[in-house]
Amino acid sequence: MGAAVSAAAGALDVVLLTMVYVLRLAAGAFMAQGTARCRRPEQTLTLVDWEADPDCRRVRETLCVLDIDVVVKPCPHRGTRFRHELDGGGRPPFLLDPNSGQRIAGGEAIIKHLWRQYGNEATPPMNYRLIRTGPLDKATGALASAIRFRDREGRCKVESSVPDEPLVLWGSEGSPFVARVREALCVLELPYVYRTAPKFNSVKRKEYKRRFGNMLSLARKNSGLIQIPLLEDPNTGEVLLESADIIEYLFRVYES
Numbered sequence: 001m002g003a004a005v006s007a008a009a010g011a012l013d014v015v016l017l018t019m020v021y022v023l024r025l026a027a028g029a030f031m032a033q034g035t036a037r038c039r040r041p042e043q044t045l046t047l048v049d050w051e052a053d054p055d056c057r058r059v060r061e062t063l064c065v066l067d068i069d070v071v072v073k074p075c076p077h078r079g080t081r082f083r084h085e086l087d088g089g090g091r092p093p094f095l096l097d098p099n100s101g102q103r104i105a106g107g108e109a110i111i112k113h114l115w116r117q118y119g120n121e122a123t124p125p126m127n128y129r130l131i132r133t134g135p136l137d138k139a140t141g142a143l144a145s146a147i148r149f150r151d152r153e154g155r156c157k158v159e160s161s162v163p164d165e166p167l168v169l170w171g172s173e174g175s176p177f178v179a180r181v182r183e184a185l186c187v188l189e190l191p192y193v194y195r196t197a198p199k200f201n202s203v204k205r206k207e208y209k210r211r212f213g214n215m216l217s218l219a220r221k222n223s224g225l226i227q228i229p230l231l232e233d234p235n236t237g238e239v240l241l242e243s244a245d246i247i248e249y250l251f252r253v254y255e256s
Contacts, residue, residue: 017176020144025127028061029174031198032122046071048094051154051186054141055107056093064173064196066119074186078157081189154183160254167192168232177243178229184247
């Protein structure tokens with residue numbers, strides 16, 4: 001009975017997160033053209049992030065579109081682990097860019113910085129341009145956050161142990177399955193490296209296939225597709241596919 005209820009809840013999660021995906025026009029699922037001509041960060045950026053916040057979602061979409069990896073330090077409601085990194089007691093999103101020495105608060109300021117520094121010669125995909133146009137952006141952003149309203153859906157802190165090293169999540173903002181895992185990482189306040197893997201990213205996908213190709217199904221291997229989310233935990237050596245398995249693992253290992 002418990003397994004059936006859990007499966008039904010997981011299916012509902014995917015339906016609701018697919019609605020978010022549609023509302024946001026799959027922003028973050030596709031890489032911009034011309035990023036190879038742009039400056040790439042030599043040192044990894046850090047984002048203090050709250051999964052449930054609309055401005056944080058816009059920043060993550062932009063990071064995926066520009067194919068920028070980032071260390072994410074989750075700061076959910078009642079979270080304390082990384083709140084000290086917010087300047088002046090502010091709120092997420094907050095970006096630390098060691099390449100420019102800048103500390104930037106606020107979604108729009110961060111997005112402008114990312115395009116100016118790392119996307120000045122890139123062309124954003126059409127769906128990203130559409131969602132960023134006019135009132136559609138704020139309206140769909142607010143509605144997308146309202147759809148996921150329960151505490152464990154990326155909103156409120158769950159007590160957890162602190163990993164020695166950040167976890168690694170391969171994914172993109174356009175996947176409902178990746179979003180489920182990010183929600184779990186957020187409420188558990190687990191820091192992680194977000195390896196952005198938007199569509200049309202041939203370089204990073206080659207790395208994925210080289211390292212994890214043996215974990216893919218035969219159908220995916222034959223079609224040249226990868227599977228996200230994929231979680232690496234350097235603290236235990238675990239590498240996991242499937243969002244349900246990853247979420248079960250995160251709460252079993254880190255919830256306290």
